[in-house]
Amino acid sequence: MKIHEYQARDLLADAGIPVPSGKMVQTIEEAEQQAKVLFDAGNTKIVIKAQVHAGGRGKAGFVKLVSSVDEAREAAKFMLTNRMVSPQTGEDGLEVKRLLLAAGVEIEKEYYLAITVDRTNNTSTMIASAEGGVEIEAVAESNPDAIHKTPMHPLLGLEPYQARQLAFKLGFVGKQVGQAVNIMMRLAKLFISSDASLAEINPLIVTPPTDEHPNGLVLAIDAKFSFDDNAMFRQKHIADMFDPAEENPAEMRANKFDLSYVALDGNIGCLVNGAGLAMSTMDIVKLHGGEPANFLDVGGSATEEAVTEAFRIILSDKRVQGVLVNIFGGIMECDKIARAIVASAKEVGFEVPLVVRLEGTNVAAARKILEAARSEIPSMTTATDLADAAKKVCAAVTVAV
Amino acid sequence: MAILIDGKTKVICQGITGSAGATHTKGCLGYGTQMAGGVTPGKGGQSDDNGLPIFNTVADAVDKTGAIATMIFVPPPFAGDAILEAAAAGIEVICAITEGIATQDMIRVKAVLNEYPNSHLIGPNCPGVITPGRKVSGEGATATFENGCKIGIMPGYIHLAKEDASTGKAVGIISRSGTLTYEAVWQCSELGIGQTTCVGIGGDPVKGLNFIELLDMFNKDDETDGVVMIGEIGGSDETDAARWIKENMTKPVAAFIAGKTAPKGKRMGHAGAIIGGKDDTAQAKIEVLQSCGIHVTESPADIGSTMAAALGV
Numbered sequence: 001m002k003i004h005e006y007q008a009r010d011l012l013a014d015a016g017i018p019v020p021s022g023k024m025v026q027t028i029e030e031a032e033q034q035a036k037v038l039f040d041a042g043n044t045k046i047v048i049k050a051q052v053h054a055g056g057r058g059k060a061g062f063v064k065l066v067s068s069v070d071e072a073r074e075a076a077k078f079m080l081t082n083r084m085v086s087p088q089t090g091e092d093g094l095e096v097k098r099l100l101l102a103a104g105v106e107i108e109k110e111y112y113l114a115i116t117v118d119r120t121n122n123t124s125t126m127i128a129s130a131e132g133g134v135e136i137e138a139v140a141e142s143n144p145d146a147i148h149k150t151p152m153h154p155l156l157g158l159e160p161y162q163a164r165q166l167a168f169k170l171g172f173v174g175k176q177v178g179q180a181v182n183i184m185m186r187l188a189k190l191f192i193s194s195d196a197s198l199a200e201i202n203p204l205i206v207t208p209p210t211d212e213h214p215n216g217l218v219l220a221i222d223a224k225f226s227f228d229d230n231a232m233f234r235q236k237h238i239a240d241m242f243d244p245a246e247e248n249p250a251e252m253r254a255n256k257f258d259l260s261y262v263a264l265d266g267n268i269g270c271l272v273n274g275a276g277l278a279m280s281t282m283d284i285v286k287l288h289g290g291e292p293a294n295f296l297d298v299g300g301s302a303t304e305e306a307v308t309e310a311f312r313i314i315l316s317d318k319r320v321q322g323v324l325v326n327i328f329g330g331i332m333e334c335d336k337i338a339r340a341i342v343a344s345a346k347e348v349g350f351e352v353p354l355v356v357r358l359e360g361t362n363v364a365a366a367r368k369i370l371e372a373a374r375s376e377i378p379s380m381t382t383a384t385d386l387a388d389a390a391k392k393v394c395a396a397v398t399v400a401v
Numbered sequence: 402m403a404i405l406i407d408g409k410t411k412v413i414c415q416g417i418t419g420s421a422g423a424t425h426t427k428g429c430l431g432y433g434t435q436m437a438g439g440v441t442p443g444k445g446g447q448s449d450d451n452g453l454p455i456f457n458t459v460a461d462a463v464d465k466t467g468a469i470a471t472m473i474f475v476p477p478p479f480a481g482d483a484i485l486e487a488a489a490a491g492i493e494v495i496c497a498i499t500e501g502i503a504t505q506d507m508i509r510v511k512a513v514l515n516e517y518p519n520s521h522l523i524g525p526n527c528p529g530v531i532t533p534g535r536k537v538s539g540e541g542a543t544a545t546f547e548n549g550c551k552i553g554i555m556p557g558y559i560h561l562a563k564e565d566a567s568t569g570k571a572v573g574i575i576s577r578s579g580t581l582t583y584e585a586v587w588q589c590s591e592l593g594i595g596q597t598t599c600v601g602i603g604g605d606p607v608k609g610l611n612f613i614e615l616l617d618m619f620n621k622d623d624e625t626d627g628v629v630m631i632g633e634i635g636g637s638d639e640t641d642a643a644r645w646i647k648e649n650m651t652k653p654v655a656a657f658i659a660g661k662t663a664p665k666g667k668r669m670g671h672a673g674a675i676i677g678g679k680d681d682t683a684q685a686k687i688e689v690l691q692s693c694g695i696h697v698t699e700s701p702a703d704i705g706s707t708m709a710a711a712l713g714v
Contacts, residue, residue, distance in 0.1 A: 117504050119606040119636045119673065122511045137678065154512035195505055230672065231503035233478060260670040264662075275604060275670025276578020276633055279659040280701035283683075286662045287700055293664070297670040298552070299422075300579070326581040328587070331421075331554050332529060360556050360583060361542065386584065388703035 001227045003241045004051045007098045008223035012201070015190040017183050019220050022102025024051065035069045045104030048075045050096040053246045056086025066102055067242060069397035071100070097245070108216050110203035111170060112136050113184065115191040117198075118151060124191060126150040126184065130170045133203040145400045147184035158188035159241065172218070176206060179218035194238055195231030200224040250313050257306040259298055261313060266291025268393055269314035269323040271307075273298050273332045281326045284386060293320050307340035308347065315348050322353045322397040326387055329360030336369030338366035345377040353396035354380045357389035403532040404573065405494050405521065406594035408548035411468040414439040415459065415475050417449055422474035425498070425554050427451060428628055429472070431460040432557035433534050434550050435465035457672070459483075459490040459552035470494035472529065472552045480525060481506035485513055488520040491541040495609070496552045497525035504672070507607040514609070519636050522609025528579040529553015551562045553601065555579075559587045566595030568714040573619035574599040575612055576631035577638070577673070581659060581701065588705025589704035594714065598624045604671030606635075606682075612642035620650055627653040627712050629704060630695070634660035635674045635681050640689040653711035655696040657704050658683045 003011075006024035013019050021038065025031045031048070032395045038046045050062035062084045064075040076099055083093035110133035118125035129147045131139045139146055148169050150157045164177070164183040172180045183204065191199045197332060201223050207216040232239040244252055250349045254261035260275065264282075268290045272278035281293040294317070298310055327337050335359065344350070354377065356368050370382065381396070382390035404413075412429065416422040417439025430436045432449055438454040445457030452603040456462040471492045471683055475483040479480065487495045502525050522531050523625055534557075536548020544558050551557045563571035572589060573588040574596055576582040582601050589596065600615055602608055612630060620623045628650075632639035639658060646654055663669050665676045690697045698707040 053410070085605075117508075117606055119638075120641075122607050123508055124505075140678070153459060156510045192505060195503055197504065228504050228672075230501045231505065234503075249461075262664075262669065263669050264664065272580075274578060274580030275674055276581035276631065276659045277584060277701075279633060279663055279669050279674070280581055280657070282662045284701055285657060292662060294671055295667075318426070328583045329582060330423075330556050330583055359587065360559070360580075362542070385702060387700065390702070 001229055001242055002053050002068070002246070003096065003225055004243065005222065005224070006051055006098065008225045010222050011190065011194070011225065012223055013189060015186045017186050018217070020103040020105050022100055025099050025101060026097060027081060028053070028073060028076050030251045031099055031101060031388050032069060032073045035072035038101065039069060043103040043338050046072060047102050047104045048072060050077065050079045050083060050084055051095060051098035051100055052094050054084070054086055054088040054094060056088050057084065060084050060086045060151065060291045064390060085246040085374065094116065095361045105205065105219060105221065106208050108206045110205050112202050113204045114200040114202070115187060115196070124152045126166065126188065128166055128170055133270050136202065152188060152383045157192055158185060166168070172213040176215045176218055181184065183218060183220065195228045195235050196225055197228045198224065198226045201401055207229045212360065238258045240263055250317070254310070254313055255297070257309045259306060259310050261294060262295040263317070263399070264292050266293045267321040268397055269293045269317065269320040270297060270326070271296050271302065271310055271314060271323065273328065277326065277328060281324065284372060284390040285324065285394065286340060288390045288394040290390070290397060293317055298332070302332065304336055304340045304343065306346050311340065311344035321353060322355070322393050323350065324393040325356045326386065326389060327358050327360070329358070329362060332347045333362040334358040334360060334366035335369060338369035342373045345373065350377055352379065353393065355383055355389050355393040355396065357379060357383040357386060402622055402624050404601070404615070404622050405530055405598060406470055406532050406550040406552060408433070408532070408534060408550055409435065410470050410494070410550045411435045411437040411466060411472045412472060412550070412552055413437055413459070413462045413466065413468040415471055415473045417441055417453070417455060418444055420475055421705050423449065425472065425474065426453065427448060428554070429549050429551050432549060432551040433546050435551065437468045438462050445658070455480055459486045459492065463490045463492065465525050468492070470552055471496065473497045473499055475499060477501040477503070481510045484510050484522060488514055488517040489693065493519055494521055494523065494530070495554070496523045496529050497609070498527065498529055498553060500526040502526070502605070504605070504607055507605065510596055510704040511607055520590055523600060524603040524609060526605045527553070527603030528555045528582060530598065530600045531555055531557065531560060531599045533562045533596055535562045535564050553582060553687055555601070559583060560599065561590040561595040563595040563597060567593030570626045570712050571595035571597045571624060572627045572708055573597050573615070573622070573625045574629045574631070575615045576601050577604055577671070578631055578659060579634050580709050581631055583633055584701060586702045589629065589708060592705045592709050594705065594709060594712065597622060604673050606673040613645045616646060616650060620652060625652065627655065627708060630654055630656040632656065632658045632686060633671070634663050634669065634676050637680060639686045640680070643690045643693040643695055645697060653696065655698065655704065656690050656696050657701055658686045658690070659701065
């Protein structure tokens with residue numbers, strides 16, 4: 001589960017990590033008020049950022065640095081009344097409902113700091129680099145030595161000595177060291193206590209020296225978090241931050257029925273039980289020249305109703321020109337799938353070719369059900385194995401095109 | 402032989418009175434597994450529908466039944482605790498079927514399990530482990546078997562014991578997936594290739610036994626003639642295993658990696674199946690596996706035939 005930048009900033013601030021002052025607003029008037037508050041507090045610049053999960057905000061004009069209340073008002077008006085179009089949003093773009101207004105800060109140097117689940121070491125690992133503010137993947141590619149990885153103890157978390165080592169490696173000096181260590185320790189605690197799967201501060205910055213702070217101040221400017229869906233039962237505070245408007249509607253609909261669905265770009269709808277088999281079914285469709293329209297795992301214990309809903313979701317995608325059902329019954333009983341196919345045929349209708357491959361638990365009963373309903377589902381073909389099924393659905397779609 | 406479990410292994414079920422626990426206890430009994438009882442705190446002293454004794458704690462169950470293996474169906478918030486209870490009671494094979502355990506729980510569980518070197522965790526979020534038994538009678542789903550051990554939710558009848566295999570060969574199967582494992586098993590059985598033991602290691606990022614530990618066991622097992630390895634996108638388990646295979650494995654390995662068509666950054670069902678960096682992709686893994694001498698198939702329909710060719714049958 002992902003959250004917005006303003007929510008991530010709030011989490012950091014609540015954890016005692018310094019962030020520039022700022023506030024989320026939802027109207028042009030609120031933006032104007034907040035801009036006034038920030039300028040009155042002595043800030044000379046403020047940054048206005050559209051709050052959407054999609055990237056590419058800067059290039060789309062949805063991140064702006066302004067130096068007056070009038071400019072702030074204009075920027076807020078632009079962002080709240082235009083749709084944001086970026087390579088990550090698709091042609092239609094996204095409606096922006098929330099803005100973050102924050103004090104603009106002078107930057108002396110940028111760093112990268114993150115924690116993620118480290119499956120190789122079976123723990124959580126802190127990742128840091130003195131080359132911040134850019135895509136960390138690009139740094140990993142061009143200069144892997146500039147990235148420092150510190151596995152945290154699985155039971156004790158990050159130890160202060162580890163944070164100190166890291167702070168010195170990153171080149172912090174003087175009073176910066178204590179500030180950086182404090183931020184690392186608090187971020188590590190927050191990561192564990194909130195069941196995060198990614199906590200990223202990019203950039204972490206040092207401000208220019210002043211008389212009061214000769215080494216500058218270490219601050220978190222931008223933050224990104226995602227959380228472990230499996231832990232949300234004990235993280236109500238985090239779960240409440242979920243914004244359904246940021247999700248694909250078909251994927252949300254599928255979630256309600258415990259179906260795991262991911263929309264893709266092709267024209268062959270796939271209905272499969274099990275994640276590995278569902279991915280493999282997409283792979284074999286592609287291998288035979290087709291393009292999968294989706295990943296759909298109905299799971300092991302789906303009801304007949306959930307499977308029928310799965311067909312509704314697949315068929316509501318207008319690009320779908322053929323459907324492949326691939327079930328290897330284990331906990332899932334094949335006859336349940338067969339009954340759902342017949343029910344869906346009656347309710348939604350299979351106007352596109354349907355290829356069905358069933359194997360495993362209760363397959364004999366399932367075949368009988370489908371045979372009896374054959375006249376009601378003229379577009380249905382049965383397949384003997386996985387390769388046969390993929391060939392048949394690809395051939396049917398090619399003909400249909 | 403086989404690895405981890407055989408026809409004599411005594412098994413209990415943690416969460417035996419829940420609907421999944423009850424269903425699959427019955428399924429395992431039906432396959433011929435030596436189910437010895439179950440655990441549901443507060444229901445100790447009762448019996449389940451099959452007449453198996455229920456205990457309050459795993460320690461009681463081990464004490465009274467001599468079980469050395471467990472099958473866990475406890476709900477996700479309590480499953481990590483159930484794993485540790487089993488290890489503390491001396492259980493050697495802990496099979497966690499439960500899907501949806503929080504990653505931070507598994508990180509802690511995994512660290513504590515280091516204190517119990519004799520306990521092997523399989524899963525979580527996995528179909529379980531099976532050492533196929535010999536067929537006694539019947540065909541297809543109605544066949545009956547003896548001297549096998551099924552711990553988990555897989556359909557038993559698709560498996561083939563070495564003694565019943567027309568090729569006289571048997572392989573070990575290790576997989577991150579559930580139903581895709583069945584697909585691989587079924588293809589091997591159809592070609593007359595038996596299985597010594599099939600292990601579903603699960604689709605989560607932090608888990609128990611991994612490819613390398615199991616490859617090592619299969620390498621040392623006299624009955625195992627080769628290994629089928631089923632991987633998927635995400636992480637580096639398969640490439641780590643490939644390098645180990647190149648150095649140590651004396652038996653042929655066939656492999657398939659699921660998710661060649663998966664888009665970057667999208668979680669494909671399993672918590673662990675997500676492409677993060679460029680080494681996480683199916684294509685990157687396939688290339689490393691091939692360079693380490695593993696027989697990789699690009700089609701999930703050719704897993705069995707790829708293994709057959711590698712075995713020379």
